[in-house]
Amino acid sequence: MGSMEIPFDISETVWWTGYGYREEWIVCPECNGQKALTLIQGNGDTVSIACANCSQGCEPPLGRIKRAFYHFEPQRFICEKVEMHGYEFWYHDGERNVSSENLFKTREECEKRCIELNVKKEKEEESKILTNITRNRAKIAWSVHYWGRTVSKLTKELDFAKKRLSECKERKGRKT
Numbered sequence: 001m002g003s004m005e006i007p008f009d010i011s012e013t014v015w016w017t018g019y020g021y022r023e024e025w026i027v028c029p030e031c032n033g034q035k036a037l038t039l040i041q042g043n044g045d046t047v048s049i050a051c052a053n054c055s056q057g058c059e060p061p062l063g064r065i066k067r068a069f070y071h072f073e074p075q076r077f078i079c080e081k082v083e084m085h086g087y088e089f090w091y092h093d094g095e096r097n098v099s100s101e102n103l104f105k106t107r108e109e110c111e112k113r114c115i116e117l118n119v120k121k122e123k124e125e126e127s128k129i130l131t132n133i134t135r136n137r138a139k140i141a142w143s144v145h146y147w148g149r150t151v152s153k154l155t156k157e158l159d160f161a162k163k164r165l166s167e168c169k170e171r172k173g174r175k176t
């Protein structure tokens with residue numbers, strides 16, 4: 001295989017895109033912080049249901065969700081040590097381990113990559129939020145439909161049982 005050249009020299013100062021990641025609570029975009037949604041069924045009935053987008057598992061809804069924000073920005077990075085993982089070079093600056101993919105010789109190159117990353121990650125996060133909303137809506141719609149049908153089925157059974165009961169009572173009354 002021969003020898004491979006390392007992309008940056010030891011003790012060279014380069015530019016790093018940074019971690020660029022932070023998590024924050026935001027108002028739930030589905031219920032707007034109200035924790036509940038109003039659903040209009042096909043027959044015109046309205047049902048208020050707990051927002052599934054801002055509740056986890058069986059927990060009650062919070063009205064807010066955690067969202068990732070990305071802000072990559074060029075930072076100075078001093079290459080102190082280098083390691084190879086597979087075909088990737090990882091540099092250590094005494095504190096952090098960074099792939100050479102995120103390191104650049106010039107601030108301009110790094111800046112360009114940061115902008116790319118900010119756009120890409122932001123889009124990914126937005127589509128993740130949208131996917132969650134869609135999935136939770138399907139879940140809610142399904143459960144409203146299901147429980148609605150269960151209620152009408154049980155109501156019919158209850159009506160039937162009441163009718164039978166009153167018939168039994170009538171018969172019993174006639175006998176005595």
Ligand SMILES: [Zn+2]
Pocket residue numbers: 028029030031032033034035036051052053054055061063064
């Ligand atoms: Zn919500």
